[in-house]
Amino acid sequence: MRNSQILILLSLFFSASLWSQETVFVKGDENGNGFSRSRYGKCYVITPNHVVASSGSIDIINKKRLKLKGRLIESFEPDLAVLEIEDSEGFNCEEWELNTNTATALDNSSTGFIDYKDEFGTTNYFHVNITSMDDSSISIIPQNSDTFFSKGMSGSSLYVNYKGDKVLMGMLISLENDLKTGYVYQIDDIFRVLEPFFKVEENSTEIVQDPLCKENNTGDYCFTNTRDQKLVIQLNHYRNSKEKNPHGYKTFTINPNESKCVYGLLAKPMLYYITTQEAFYDDSKFRGYEYLLKAPNRSKFLLEKGELKIQTCQTNTYIIK
Numbered sequence: 001m002r003n004s005q006i007l008i009l010l011s012l013f014f015s016a017s018l019w020s021q022e023t024v025f026v027k028g029d030e031n032g033n034g035f036s037r038s039r040y041g042k043c044y045v046i047t048p049n050h051v052v053a054s055s056g057s058i059d060i061i062n063k064k065r066l067k068l069k070g071r072l073i074e075s076f077e078p079d080l081a082v083l084e085i086e087d088s089e090g091f092n093c094e095e096w097e098l099n100t101n102t103a104t105a106l107d108n109s110s111t112g113f114i115d116y117k118d119e120f121g122t123t124n125y126f127h128v129n130i131t132s133m134d135d136s137s138i139s140i141i142p143q144n145s146d147t148f149f150s151k152g153m154s155g156s157s158l159y160v161n162y163k164g165d166k167v168l169m170g171m172l173i174s175l176e177n178d179l180k181t182g183y184v185y186q187i188d189d190i191f192r193v194l195e196p197f198f199k200v201e202e203n204s205t206e207i208v209q210d211p212l213c214k215e216n217n218t219g220d221y222c223f224t225n226t227r228d229q230k231l232v233i234q235l236n237h238y239r240n241s242k243e244k245n246p247h248g249y250k251t252f253t254i255n256p257n258e259s260k261c262v263y264g265l266l267a268k269p270m271l272y273y274i275t276t277q278e279a280f281y282d283d284s285k286f287r288g289y290e291y292l293l294k295a296p297n298r299s300k301f302l303l304e305k306g307e308l309k310i311q312t313c314q315t316n317t318y319i320i321k
Contacts, residue, residue, distance in 0.1 A: 022093070023157050025061040025117040026070070026083070028052030033116045033155035034060075034083070035171070036093045039198050042084060042222070042261055042315075043093035045070060046194065047155045048173050049081040058083060062091055065121035076193050078185070079173050098191050105162035106133065106169055106186075111143065114172060114182075116156030126153070128182070130160075138170060138184040148179040158184045213313040220315040221270075221308055222261040225254045227320060230277040231303070238266045253277055259317075267312040274304045274320060 022036045026047045034047030045060055052058050058070040060083070068091065070083035085091060099105070114126040126149070128140040138158065142148065149172075158169040170184040213219065225231055235250045254260050279301040308318065 022062060022091075023115050023117055023123070024063075025119055025121060026051055026155060027059040027061075027119065028055035028057075030154065031119065031152040033153065033157070033172075035155075035157055036085075036091070037198060038093045038259060043091055044073070044198075045083040045085060046171070046190065047081050047083060048171070049075045049079045051154055052081050052083065060085060061117065061119065061121045063117065063121050063123055066091065074197060076197075080185075080190065080193060082194065082197055098188060099165070099167050101162055101165065101167055102169065102188060105160050105165075105167040106130075106138070109160040109162065109169075112140070112158050112160040112169060114140075114153060114156050114158055116153050116172075118152070128158070131181075133186075136186055136189045137173075138186060140172075140182045140184060141180060149175050149182050150179065151175065153182070216264070217267045217312050218264045219267050219310045219312055220261055220263045221265060221310060222259055222315060222317045223254055224259040224317060224319045225256055228256050230255050231320065232275050232277055233260075234273045234275075235262060235265075235308075236271045238268050238270075254320075261315065265310045267310045270308045270310055272306055272308055272318075273302055275301045276303065 024034055024036060024045055026032045026034045026045065028047075028051050030051050032047055032051035034045040034051075036043060036045055038044070052070075052072055053075065055072070058072065060068045060070045062068075069086045071086060073082045073084050075081045085093070110130050112128055112130060114128060116124050116126065118124060126147075127143040129143055130138060131141055132139045140158065153172055154174070156172045158172060159166050160169055161167075168187050170186040171190060172182050173185045174183045175181065221235075223233055231254050233252055233254060237250055250262060252260060252262070304320070308316070310316075
């Protein structure tokens, strides 16, 4: 009951925009936590490397209790790993930037709280005192001397309240054997270490992580919706490399300020069609003929159409403006 009350109070107190990084439960070699971040429209989780380093199977559970599969993409010193979520449909995953008040908030804070998920996706808060810090780490102890950290907290997020903002300070990386002292890797150092991986350049491409992409002659395509409308995208796609004409279509919705990717597309030119969700689903003359979005007599519904070039073992991003 007490945890529920704390959760409600924190949800009311802090600005919703500060929750763009989602804390998730990670099950690998050990139980732990991590937080999400987007790159090129794909969803990734940052977690301690020791949680997943030699795991053959990685499960990720979010606050909606959605269980997803992850795979280790890359490890970084001193103890960080980046996981790719294999199917992130319904998962809150956004690109987010470092809070400009991080250093000031840390200098003016002596308390904070650990935000962590358990294996059921339940959000928990553990209040701590900040005892010391150096250039890259923060030492914390439980506020309540009768309580202990648990090993499943590795990878959870340390926040402080600074002028009404929930400011992310870093990630809990390690614990003393007595479980009374924890060490947090500061968020600005995490950003610095992971910058080569998460840096996004406009109109750039990314090498696909699928090891069979060359053999299968496939690539990926991501769409970013910068409009203030929910859109529908339809792609004409091919079943195999011998087909001269598209075999069928893939249709999906994309929210304002959201990115979505379509994976495993054959490396052949592909037509795309974009319309609003309202036109696609709500117009009585159009309903039931969604597969005909490409038809000439349906052109009045289109915002845009064109051709995409799918490249083997690459991911391209198209920005809808």
